[in-house]
Amino acid sequence: MSSKKVIELFYDVVSPYSWLGFEVMCRYSRVWDVELKPRPAFLGGVMQGSGNTPPGLVPNKFMYMVKDLNRLAQYFDVPLQAPSDPFEAMFKKGSLSAMRFVAAVQDKRGDKQVEQVSRELWRRIWSEDKDITEPASLSEAAMTAGLSASEIEELLTLSTSKQIKDKLKSTTQEALDHGAFGFPLFVCHINGKAEMFFGSDRYELMAHCIGEKWVGPQPGKSAAKL
Amino acid sequence: MSSKKVIELFYDVVSPYSWLGFEVMCRYSRVWDVELKLRPAFLGGVMQGSGNKPPGLVPNKFMYMVKDLNRLAQYFDVPLQAPSDPFEAMFKKGSLSAMRFVAAVQDKRGDKQVEQVSRELWRRIWSEDKDITEPASLSEAAMTAGLSASEIDELLTLSTSKQIKDKLKSTTQEALDHGAFGFPLFVCHINGKAEMFFGSDRYELMAHCIGEKWVGPQPGKSAAKL
Numbered sequence: 001m002s003s004k005k006v007i008e009l010f011y012d013v014v015s016p017y018s019w020l021g022f023e024v025m026c027r028y029s030r031v032w033d034v035e036l037k038p039r040p041a042f043l044g045g046v047m048q049g050s051g052n053t054p055p056g057l058v059p060n061k062f063m064y065m066v067k068d069l070n071r072l073a074q075y076f077d078v079p080l081q082a083p084s085d086p087f088e089a090m091f092k093k094g095s096l097s098a099m100r101f102v103a104a105v106q107d108k109r110g111d112k113q114v115e116q117v118s119r120e121l122w123r124r125i126w127s128e129d130k131d132i133t134e135p136a137s138l139s140e141a142a143m144t145a146g147l148s149a150s151e152i153e154e155l156l157t158l159s160t161s162k163q164i165k166d167k168l169k170s171t172t173q174e175a176l177d178h179g180a181f182g183f184p185l186f187v188c189h190i191n192g193k194a195e196m197f198f199g200s201d202r203y204e205l206m207a208h209c210i211g212e213k214w215v216g217p218q219p220g221k222s223a224a225k226l
Numbered sequence: 227m228s229s230k231k232v233i234e235l236f237y238d239v240v241s242p243y244s245w246l247g248f249e250v251m252c253r254y255s256r257v258w259d260v261e262l263k264l265r266p267a268f269l270g271g272v273m274q275g276s277g278n279k280p281p282g283l284v285p286n287k288f289m290y291m292v293k294d295l296n297r298l299a300q301y302f303d304v305p306l307q308a309p310s311d312p313f314e315a316m317f318k319k320g321s322l323s324a325m326r327f328v329a330a331v332q333d334k335r336g337d338k339q340v341e342q343v344s345r346e347l348w349r350r351i352w353s354e355d356k357d358i359t360e361p362a363s364l365s366e367a368a369m370t371a372g373l374s375a376s377e378i379d380e381l382l383t384l385s386t387s388k389q390i391k392d393k394l395k396s397t398t399q400e401a402l403d404h405g406a407f408g409f410p411l412f413v414c415h416i417n418g419k420a421e422m423f424f425g426s427d428r429y430e431l432m433a434h435c436i437g438e439k440w441v442g443p444q445p446g447k448s449a450a451k452l
Contacts, residue, residue, distance in 0.1 A: 034322075052284045052286070058276060058407055059406045060278070061278065063405055064424055069430060072431065077432055179289050179290055181286040181288050181290065196293070200427065201427040202294075205297060216430070
């Protein structure tokens with residue numbers, strides 16, 4: 001049995017805080033003694049399954065999130081910028097076909113490609129104010145991520161299969177079984193135990209719990225030790 | 227006009243995350259070039275005024291908060307321990323008379339005493355599973371904080387006056403005017419601008435925004451510089 005520390009990251013590209021957590025965890029997976037496992041899932045399903053409601057539906061929370069995300073984007077150097085109509089992007093259009101596509105990419109092409117495709121989808125909705133619901137949109141994102149036109153066609157077909165629909169459903173249920181009520185959800189496995197951290201603001205505590213060091217937004221560039 | 231950086235902390239002793247934020251900010255107010263201004267307010271009023279609901283009402287959130295608070299208590303070295311019936315303590319009994327009492331202490335005795343009394347009230351509800359609604363409970367907390375019996379009598383009377391009821395209402399409204407939807411709420415004033423931070427998990431970002439350094443839970447004891 002491997003003694004390697006594993007961090008699962010349950011995420012949905014509709015979630016801006018998930019993008020922040022994703023980028024930070026990608027950076028740290030290269031300096032920490034951990035294996036990062038991306039777990040594409042469906043945030044809408046987590047909200048429904050946990051009886052939670054999206055924070056942006058409370059006016060003061062929405063206004064705070066806009067400011068909070070701007071500051072965090074700057075601090076963590078992630079090119080996050082709210083779409084012109086966040087409500088339409090997040091609640092009306094949603095992310096079901098996008099996340100089925102991501103699940104298909106992971107199924108057929110593995111974690112490296114899933115990282116790149118997820119990033120391009122986040123970039124579309126949370127940086128460039130572009131659609132992520134239409135096949136043409138998913139296609140563009142995948143092409144920017146380096147997939148070929150024929151690969152993409154295959155993946156688009158696979159993404160609407162029962163197999164992938166079920167895969168996304170079961171990953172989403174796994175998140176709920178861990179106690180999820182939102183994303184990002186980090187599940188750290190060390191010495192046979194699973195520690196769950198919600199949100200993109202528990203890095204310092206997570207590091208402490210898994211025996212690693214948090215040194216800020218850019219671990220590679222930091223010469224000083226904490 | 228003073229160029230000193232001011233951090234206002236809006237809080238309610240019913241809120242465990244506020245206790246964490248309070249203790250951390252008290253430590254940092256001694257090493258950062260800031261003035262910490264305590265703003266006792268009423269969380270129930272903020273919830274109502276913002277149309278928000280206490281997080282603990284979502285079952286998965288409640289379960290997560292229990293674990294999260296335990297880990298944070300350990301990491302930040304604050305003796306936080308959930309009461310035997312958190313729902314009763316937080317939602318049925320509440321904190322209105324407690325926060326009116328704290329407002330009275332601040333009005334008559336200033337910030338040093340308000341820090342001590344607030345701490346003792348937090349200790350009662352969030353460490354020792356004791357009541358904070360009865361005059362005898364408030365009295366015990368104040369006595370542990372060093373106030374005399376006659377001072378306490380005066381404060382108990384003052385706490386039910388229109389003056390103090392209005393004071394608590396207006397501080398609570400101030401928090402809402404800053405966009406509050408929960409506590410703790412930090413409002414940092416630097417160079418004439420007000421930056422608002424919600425929660426007890428934005429210290430690193432807050433430090434960056436106000437030109438100070440975050441060095442972890444115990445600033446005094448850290449020899450290393452970030």
